[in-house]
Amino acid sequence: MTNLIKRKKAERRFQLYGIFAVSLSLLFVLTLIVNIFSSGIGGFYKTSFLMEIHFDQKLLKLEDNPSSEQIEDASFRKLISYNFKENFSQYSKDEIKQIKKLFYRKIDKETQSYLLKNPQYLNQKVELLFTASTDIDQIHKGNFNRNIPEKQRSINNFQLGIYDQFIETGKVKKVFNKRYFTSGDSRDPESAGVASSVMGSVFTILICFLLSFPIAIFASIYLEEFAKSGKVTDLIEININNLAAVPSIIFGLLGLGILLNFFGLPRSTSLVGGMVLSFMTLPTIIVACRSSLRAVPPSIREGALALGATKNQVVFHHVLPLAMPGTLTGTIIGLARAVGETAPLLMIGMVAFIMNVPSTPLEPAVGMPAQIYLWSESAERGFIEKTSSAIILLLIFLIVVNFVSVYFRKKYEKKW
């Protein structure tokens, strides 16, 4: 009798272990996602200060009705320091310098772009929004504890006082950070954006798709429909299986050794990145395509053959279109994996500091995950938030892609 109770207890215990394991795994997913989202969502916003600017014509040395070239050539330094003196006239020179540090370093460029967009501001006093410096931005978002001793923070007590004053007078605003989506990388977290890396990833994936998709389909057709079983076919099969298991960094070494060093293709470009990633996605697509080719029932083939089609016509006109949904699902999954792949990009130099948004696959570029890597290595606090934001974008993209692939499968996949 005691034995039975013991066994039942053991049974319950075992089941509890299982529940524990599953819930712990689910907890990991939750922690990861909550952590990334909570630390990154702020990166889409930036703290800005309202400040009155007097666009004095004389200080800018501009004529009446200046052209945009003239505005571009004008120096806004003097104008800015004049306006700071005006707005904070009760403070000493040294204190004004400290106040200026609450703003983004390139405040003169911001002022300039305001005037470029609105030439009628000339000689007027306008209240405009200016980006706050990354340190104050982090404090405002609560990512940085302002109560630690003064010596340990980059913002001193006087600056904090001014900042509190700004808050009281309602001069602090949280605005959508448009620049994050339109500009490339930068040394300053205030102006760094993901545009160049997103473009780099788009080109890379495009090249990867253009190379791997047709080759994989043709290879699968050959292996599934035409190949006679023999030594060569076996060798191909073994190789495809092996390639699927080779660590991604080895593909990076292949790209470096063969594509860059031997063929002399340009370093750091999406072209090489796409080629390397296509080597990795090839096996995934081949496996998916072959299994969907295999799933097409023989009756389709026999019907077509009976009507007098040649073997090629059977395959290309009847079997392949029916196998397409499954193949596309596999392709999407393979490409989604390639988007997140970082290690091969490190090997071929797609981790450079890229400010310009690339417009062709032959320009130096950086991939989205490589950008995440670069930013995460940066010591500045503002970049940590940027990294999380970039990760959010990447994850959202992957989730969308996965839903699309599931939708595809549900909608078009036929069960015979």
Next chain:
Amino acid sequence: MFYPVLFLLLLSVVGFYLNKNKSVYLSKNQKLASLPAYYGYLAFLYIFVPAIIIWLGLLIGKSFILQNYLILTLGDSLSVMNSDEINLFMSKVKNLSLGISFGNETDLEKFAAEKIISFDKIFSLLTYLVLTLSSILAFLIARKKVIPNFKSQRTVEKIVNRFIQICSLIAILITLGIFLSLVFETLNFFSYVNPLHFLFGLNWSPNKAFVIDSAETIDKDILRDAFGIIPLLGGTLLIAFLAMIVAIPLGLMSAIYLAEYAPKKIRDFSKPVIEILAGIPTVVYGFFAALVVAPKIVMLGKSMGFEVSSESALAAGLVMGVMIIPFVSSLSDDVINAVPQSLRDGSYALGATKSETIIKVILPSALPGIIGSFLLAISRAIGETMIVVMAASLQANLTINPLEPATTITTQIVTALTGDTEFDNPKTLVAFALGLTLFFITLFLNYFALKIVKKYREIYD
């Protein structure tokens, strides 16, 4: 760079329609051996295939021709340089021709850059000329074949079949490429360092090779204990082991619970959610390990009185383990589901509880498959790069203490090859030797895993 391809496609499509129209016209009076479209396809293939091969050849040969052209035109001034200087000169001139200037170029370099620009123009003009000529020639040949008794369908299908056969060979070519590039550079590396010192050395300090660089003489005695792989192997195995400690129990127990106990609703929800872990890019895990997990572990260690490094093997190992959970669980799930129901029924009939059935019947019979999945997971852990690059240390440390920093093979490959890469010193070449080692380790593990899984499958099918 890709405009010639578009140009060729255009020519081929034009050829297709010209030939098709002619055969349509012919077929009004007499019967053709194939459908008109096949005469069109014939023209398309005849034009496109040889021309694209010519284009690729020109593309590959271009830099070689350029170099020789420059040496010919600048002959005297280049003859005083040695090969290193020529390489430097070439890269500087190429940058200059692309408009990248550092403002310190000599007149000779500027002259050469102008030569390159004019060469580029002539070369691209020549490319188009050659492609057009070959297309016209090919079209004329295809045109002659538009006759009633020529079976163009058969020819087209033969070409297509040959083409897809070549496509299927690419898998072999890639493997060959990996192997050759790794072996070639590894041999290069072994000309500096004795393979035995590499494989059995207990010291990893590649910076020693850096010192030699400046002295310009390579002293093999110093290199002797600079490139020992053992500490890296130790670190790699330590981190993989930690990852397995997390992934194996959690993955296996999740798989068992979801396959045997969980109600359908929970299974349908939990399985895809756990699979999310497999879809998250590794760089995200790396970020998480370095910025969230590692500081927490340091804090926790401090509160318990342990000295924990901020780049401890533990942080990287734990996070890697989380990443591998879905890998273990989905593979084990497949194997557990493959165990025939009759085995379970037999065990229940003898009065065993569910857990006893699982432990004493299902797991033993699924064991080969489960071990196979473990091996695959280990090979995944060993080859994983981003987590360790971001969270593990750079400094080699032969230890089994997970609280100490450790480095891995993949981390060192990345460190050796990011930044300036000059392929004439052992410090960068060692990356390929490490890559080859990694390649063999993972190949070996996968081979074994697949073999075990296959053997198991044969029993029940």
